[in-house]
Amino acid sequence: MTFPFQGGVHPEGHKDATQQKPIELLPPPAQVVLPVSMHIGAPCEPLVKVGQHVLLGEKIAMSASPVSAPIHASVSGTVAAVEPRPHPNGGRVPAIVLENDGADTPHPDIRPFGSAEALTAEDLIAVIREAGLVGLGGAAFPTHTKIASGLGKIDTLIVNGAECEPYITSDHRVMLETPEEILGGLRALMKIYGLESAVIAVETNKPDAVETLRRTLPKRGGGVRVAPLATRYPQGAEKQLIRAVTGREVPPGALPAAVGAAVFNVDTVASIHRAVTAGTPLLRRVVTVSGSAVSNPKNLSVRLGTPLRAVFEATGGFREQPFKIIMGGPMMGVAQHNLDAPVIKGTNALLAFSREEGKPEKEPVCIRCGRCVSACPMRLLPVYLYHYEQKNMLAECERMRISDCIECGSCAYICPGRLHLVHSFRTAKQKLREAQKRGGN
Amino acid sequence: MPDTRLVVSSSPHIRAEEDTHSIMLDVCIALAFPLVIAVYFFGLRALTVTAVSVAACVFFEWAYRKLLKKPSSVRDLSAVVTGLLLSFNLPVSVPYWLPVVGAFVAVVVVKQLYGGIGKIFLNPALAARVFLFSFPVWMTSFPKPQPGQWNALPLWGAVDAVSAATPLSFLKHGALPADTYNLQDLVLGQIPGSLGEVSALMLLLGGVYLVVRRVITPRIPVAYLGTVAALTFLFPKGNVALDWMLYEVLSGGLVLGAVFMATDYATSPVTKRGQWIFGVGCGLLTVFIRYFGAYPEGVSYAILVMNACVWLIDKISLPRRFGIPRLARFIRKGGGKA
Numbered sequence: 095m096t097f098p099f100q101g102g103v104h105p106e107g108h109k110d111a112t113q114q115k116p117i118e119l120l121p122p123p124a125q126v127v128l129p130v131s132m133h134i135g136a137p138c139e140p141l142v143k144v145g146q147h148v149l150l151g152e153k154i155a156m157s158a159s160p161v162s163a164p165i166h167a168s169v170s171g172t173v174a175a176v177e178p179r180p181h182p183n184g185g186r187v188p189a190i191v192l193e194n195d196g197a198d199t200p201h202p203d204i205r206p207f208g209s210a211e212a213l214t215a216e217d218l219i220a221v222i223r224e225a226g227l228v229g230l231g232g233a234a235f236p237t238h239t240k241i242a243s244g245l246g247k248i249d250t251l252i253v254n255g256a257e258c259e260p261y262i263t264s265d266h267r268v269m270l271e272t273p274e275e276i277l278g279g280l281r282a283l284m285k286i287y288g289l290e291s292a293v294i295a296v297e298t299n300k301p302d303a304v305e306t307l308r309r310t311l312p313k314r315g316g317g318v319r320v321a322p323l324a325t326r327y328p329q330g331a332e333k334q335l336i337r338a339v340t341g342r343e344v345p346p347g348a349l350p351a352a353v354g355a356a357v358f359n360v361d362t363v364a365s366i367h368r369a370v371t372a373g374t375p376l377l378r379r380v381v382t383v384s385g386s387a388v389s390n391p392k393n394l395s396v397r398l399g400t401p402l403r404a405v406f407e408a409t410g411g412f413r414e415q416p417f418k419i420i421m422g423g424p425m426m427g428v429a430q431h432n433l434d435a436p437v438i439k440g441t442n443a444l445l446a447f448s449r450e451e452g453k454p455e456k457e458p459v460c461i462r463c464g465r466c467v468s469a470c471p472m473r474l475l476p477v478y479l480y481h482y483e484q485k486n487m488l489a490e491c492e493r494m495r496i497s498d499c500i501e502c503g504s505c506a507y508i509c510p511g512r513l514h515l516v517h518s519f520r521t522a523k524q525k526l527r528e529a530q531k532r533g534g535n
Numbered sequence: 536m537p538d539t540r541l542v543v544s545s546s547p548h549i550r551a552e553e554d555t556h557s558i559m560l561d562v563c564i565a566l567a568f569p570l571v572i573a574v575y576f577f578g579l580r581a582l583t584v585t586a587v588s589v590a591a592c593v594f595f596e597w598a599y600r601k602l603l604k605k606p607s608s609v610r611d612l613s614a615v616v617t618g619l620l621l622s623f624n625l626p627v628s629v630p631y632w633l634p635v636v637g638a639f640v641a642v643v644v645v646k647q648l649y650g651g652i653g654k655i656f657l658n659p660a661l662a663a664r665v666f667l668f669s670f671p672v673w674m675t676s677f678p679k680p681q682p683g684q685w686n687a688l689p690l691w692g693a694v695d696a697v698s699a700a701t702p703l704s705f706l707k708h709g710a711l712p713a714d715t716y717n718l719q720d721l722v723l724g725q726i727p728g729s730l731g732e733v734s735a736l737m738l739l740l741g742g743v744y745l746v747v748r749r750v751i752t753p754r755i756p757v758a759y760l761g762t763v764a765a766l767t768f769l770f771p772k773g774n775v776a777l778d779w780m781l782y783e784v785l786s787g788g789l790v791l792g793a794v795f796m797a798t799d800y801a802t803s804p805v806t807k808r809g810q811w812i813f814g815v816g817c818g819l820l821t822v823f824i825r826y827f828g829a830y831p832e833g834v835s836y837a838i839l840v841m842n843a844c845v846w847l848i849d850k851i852s853l854p855r856r857f858g859i860p861r862l863a864r865f866i867r868k869g870g871g872k873a
């Protein structure tokens with residue numbers, strides 16, 4: 095039983111390029127760049143000094159804030175610099191630069207904690223926090239913070255394997271290659287929440303993943319079920335996924351816990367398993383490298399902090415000069431202009447396109463076709479939001495619920511007039527935030 | 536080093552295939568259905584009047600934007616659609632200068648002066664048609680259809696204003712035109728009337744094409760035609776209710792209006808509920824004008840009046856906010872236990 099969300103779009107999947115390709119290990123680069131902010135929340139403070147030698151998995155930065163995640167050395171070696179470096183989300187952010195000694199000498203703290211069964215819920219949360227885990231689906235919200243905010247309120251635990259963005263297959267490969275890690279991590283989460291059941295949600299365009307997961311489940315299921323969901327963007331968006339699985343809608347401005355739900359990305363859940371059973375903090379992640387400008391599209395397991403350039407080189411470089419490079423999916427990803435920026439915790443894909451995808455329009459004009467309205471999964475009226483933003487009528491934008499916009503891009507994707515709708519909404523939200531700040535002071 | 540060859544722009548980075556041009560092309564294709572039958576019934580002059588109307592609309596669109604040094608919008612084909620719809624609303628016997636005047640009103644006065652496609656609040660073709668009623672001699676004389684006669688009307692020069700009574704003029708006096716035109720004539724379009732409005736069959740086929748191609752949803756046409764059908768069935772003017780209803784629905788510009796005019800993007804609501812309200816409103820007004828107004832036909836006025844209410848309708852028909860239950864007692868439907 096599912097409860098389909100309204101709206102959404104059906105962009106071409108383009109997943110064939112990589113979905114059959116097993117995850118390859120990318121050898122660690124000579125130098126990694128680890129920004130102190132790879133997550134949503136407070137940036138970390140470096141714990142190391144230039145010249146200091148660090149071991150693989152050693153904690154090198156942390157924050158006392160409850161909304162933060164520590165950072166670990168993704169190679170062993172020497173701290174070459176602590177200085178601002180290009181960040182994939184734009185601008186320069188303080189980063190710890192490590193010179194790789196090539197030895198991968200592990201830190202003595204990296205040792206198994208035992209099985210999830212043997213640990214208490216508090217211990218498990220502590221392990222997850224210390225491992226620096228964040229939402230690996232792209233959002234990069236600290237996992238332990240998410241767990242803490244929902245303790246005692248959750249009745250439905252959902253593992254997000256929807257992977258609704260075109261091109262990306264990293265979660266798909268994780269589901270195919272390490273389903274037992276997903277189940278292991280899931281059991282740890284069930285223990286933390288005191289739940290007997292959980293749901294793994296997968297889009298129907300990945301029948302092999304559904305099949306593999308079901309085969310891995312214990313014969314009696316153990317309370318876990320796999321829910322195939324319609325292939326429709328943005329099926330994997332948190333609010334839409336919760337609605338699809340439970341029929342409940344998260345109220346405006348509220349957290350999923352408000353409707354008793356918690357959602358974790360499949361790779362995050364697998365990482366929880368590795369943190370518990372092997373003591374491994376988050377050092378690497380799976381990145382899909384694809385797009386029309388990439389010679390040999392691949393799924394790569396990449397050390398955090400690897401420069402984007404090195405990742406693209408590992409796929410045979412570009413077949414032609416890329417027109418645009420995106421970190422993340424084509425619907426919500428961030429365009430990159432500096433390949434020195436590193437892979438961070440939320441980097442689920444790197445895409446390079448050799449030309450504009452889709453027919454561009456010189457002068458975008460709204461024809462009031464209403465397609466954006468039918469496509470909006472949050473039931474907004476993008477055509478009016480845009481109109482009011484353009485006229486700088488921000489109070490009207492607010493009245494028309496601009497704060498509900500999840501910036502999924504469905505409206506702009508479908509718009510025949512080629513309006514820059516999401517850009518306009520970001521601008522409006524930014525202005526509203528600034529106005530609020532001024533009003534608050 | 537930043538690579539200046541890389542384009543940095545806001546997400547999303549991909550766009551659907553469909554654009555304004557392809558949508559308008561679909562509308563043109565849908566409009567070809569009624570055009571073909573018009574040529575069959577009224578001769579080649581149906582084609583030349585349409586050609587003049589389209590050419591004039593495209594010319595004014597181009598010239599206006601050229602004069603104001605704005606980027607050309609001819610490529611989006613919306614001027615072609617306006618031209619087609621304008622000629623469809625004219626009797627085939629009009630002199631050629633009439634569609635040119637109409638095109639000026641539609642494209643320059645109604646469309647471009649208000650900022651172009653998407654910013655208009657009145658349907659340009661309908662507004663032009665209403666303006667052209669200042670030339671009643673030409674606008675109210677309808678030649679009889681002559682199936683298969685290519686030169687039923689002279690291509691050049693004046694056309695004798697051979698005026699045949701339309702089915703609607705019978706209805707106005709509370710009589711069924713059954714002796715003159717049977718229902719089959721109305722469905723096929725073998726009746727006097729404006730060039731593109733006569734054949735309910737072809738118009739509906741065009742409408743089905745638009746729905747299949749997802750250019751429009753059936754909401755507005757269904758609400759509009761359904762309202763007119765229901766009202767005329769409930770209040771027949773002293774005739775068999777079913778016959779009366781069918782004649783009312785199939786006469787005049789109703790099907791053309793419901794399928795092609797009331798669904799015009801810029802001048803109809805964008806919300807689902809708003810589209811139902813809009814269609815029902817058009818239907819109510821149409822019947823009201825037909826029954827109590829001075830003119831036999833009410834479609835143009837009904838749609839124009841509703842056009843003016845579109846923003847209001849959208850505002851009062853906002854979809855239910857995500858996460859806010861329709862009624863408080865439905866909170867947690869879907870079975871939460873906490």
Ligand code: SF4
Pocket residue numbers: 459460461462463464465466467476477480505508509510511512513
């Ligand atoms: S999809 Fe684009 S053109 Fe259509 S109404 Fe929305 S903003 Fe306007």
Ligand code: SF4
Pocket residue numbers: 469470471472473474476498499500501502503504505506515516519
């Ligand atoms: S980006 Fe915002 S307005 Fe556009 S479809 Fe997504 S939620 Fe709706």
